Amino acid sequence: MTTQVKTVQAGSSSGGARAQLAAPSPDVMAEVERLLAGRTRDVHLTGELRRLFHQRSWPQTAKIIRSWMAWMAILNVLMLAVSFVTLPRAVTAAMLLPASTLLLVAVALLFIWRNPHPYWLQRSALAVGMFLILLSVALLGFNAGGEFYERYLDVMLFVAITGIIIFSVPLPWTILIAAAAVGLYVVFQFQNPAISIWSAVNGALFFASGIIATVVARRTMTILAQKAFLLELRDRKRVADLAKANQRLEHLARTDPLTGAANRRWMKEILDDLWVRCKATPAGAALLMCDLDDFKNLNDHLGHAEGDRCLVEVARVIKGCLRQDQDRMARYGGEEFLVVLPATGERDALEVAERIRMAVEAAGLCNPTSRVSPSVTLSIGVAVKAPGAGNVSPEQLQRQADAALYLAKQAGRNQVVVHRPVVPAPLPTPGETDVPTRQNPPSGPRCEDIPATRDALPFP
Numbered sequence: 001m002t003t004q005v006k007t008v009q010a011g012s013s014s015g016g017a018r019a020q021l022a023a024p025s026p027d028v029m030a031e032v033e034r035l036l037a038g039r040t041r042d043v044h045l046t047g048e049l050r051r052l053f054h055q056r057s058w059p060q061t062a063k064i065i066r067s068w069m070a071w072m073a074i075l076n077v078l079m080l081a082v083s084f085v086t087l088p089r090a091v092t093a094a095m096l097l098p099a100s101t102l103l104l105v106a107v108a109l110l111f112i113w114r115n116p117h118p119y120w121l122q123r124s125a126l127a128v129g130m131f132l133i134l135l136s137v138a139l140l141g142f143n144a145g146g147e148f149y150e151r152y153l154d155v156m157l158f159v160a161i162t163g164i165i166i167f168s169v170p171l172p173w174t175i176l177i178a179a180a181a182v183g184l185y186v187v188f189q190f191q192n193p194a195i196s197i198w199s200a201v202n203g204a205l206f207f208a209s210g211i212i213a214t215v216v217a218r219r220t221m222t223i224l225a226q227k228a229f230l231l232e233l234r235d236r237k238r239v240a241d242l243a244k245a246n247q248r249l250e251h252l253a254r255t256d257p258l259t260g261a262a263n264r265r266w267m268k269e270i271l272d273d274l275w276v277r278c279k280a281t282p283a284g285a286a287l288l289m290c291d292l293d294d295f296k297n298l299n300d301h302l303g304h305a306e307g308d309r310c311l312v313e314v315a316r317v318i319k320g321c322l323r324q325d326q327d328r329m330a331r332y333g334g335e336e337f338l339v340v341l342p343a344t345g346e347r348d349a350l351e352v353a354e355r356i357r358m359a360v361e362a363a364g365l366c367n368p369t370s371r372v373s374p375s376v377t378l379s380i381g382v383a384v385k386a387p388g389a390g391n392v393s394p395e396q397l398q399r400q401a402d403a404a405l406y407l408a409k410q411a412g413r414n415q416v417v418v419h420r421p422v423v424p425a426p427l428p429t430p431g432e433t434d435v436p437t438r439q440n441p442p443s444g445p446r447c448e449d450i451p452a453t454r455d456a457l458p459f460p
Contacts, residue, residue, distance in 0.1 A: 094143035102136035259315035267330035286349035381405030
């Protein structure tokens, strides 16, 4: 089994942060499902799952072991200080060597578990260190003698049980620590001159039963921790799958399924966001309304499949003419595309529009029934919002681009027209005649002559 690793190795110098999990491979997730489908007591991690569990649990385990070692060192120093005050000098002198050994071992283990090291090294160091700590505790009682002999053996029992319970290490290492504790207890208990052989046997049996119960409890805690880890892996996988599904749905809801361009809904969000940013940093914007000439005739003559292919190719050509990091394009209608050019003035907008028109014409897409050219052509209306041009809404700018597109259609198609607002005639000054003079009508259509809705447009 392999794993697609997307995170760093577990553990840190502080050990306080929870380690991030790697993204498990399908084989690992299949093993997770198999283990969760069985009984809890049969949970046993192997291979990659065991490595991931170690990676996940190391920071917490290391922090617990370091804390336990620190408290052992502190309690050892306090106990030795109290002994120097309350016990005879000969007794305290005999206790000095094992107490110092215990202190050194605890400090050494604290530093070994401070940072991640090879798996075998840290486990071996913990087993050897626990043996030396338990031996030091037993030697404290052995050297002190008398009532302290039995008392320190009981302390050794307490130290062994607490260590086994809180050290979240694999079962073989737990059993090794437990065996060392039982062995030391039996050796020192049978050498205790203050009790009979049968008392030593009873004490050894009691100590062994307590250690065995502790190992069983530790094993149960480990199984539950491993099952919780498996559940976490499964939940993370389900959450990731759900997030991917939501992303796919969001993408489908915001894009045109045919061309892959943004749809009207996404374009509205883009425009709203652009207008918010323009208020903060006024830089202007331009809209290009692009419409394929005589597209209905192409569909009727060559079929809808060829029409769809033409739309896909035109969308690709338009996208290739834009700045990929700034400009945006959307399929706005059946054969209409809306292009947004942020921070663009009239001159640059006209250059982009002309480049798009020429690129579509040069693509040579067949349209034999077109009244303009035997290939597909494009008419483009341009509307520009100059920096600081007042409260021009996106809808108003779109209507201006639509009006310019109408003029491009009316003027013969396959051309670019920019929207220019009509400047009202100046009012007569006092003293001038009030008789109106006859003026010739404008030679071409004006933006105010355009129908209010696109449905009234007579041009395909």
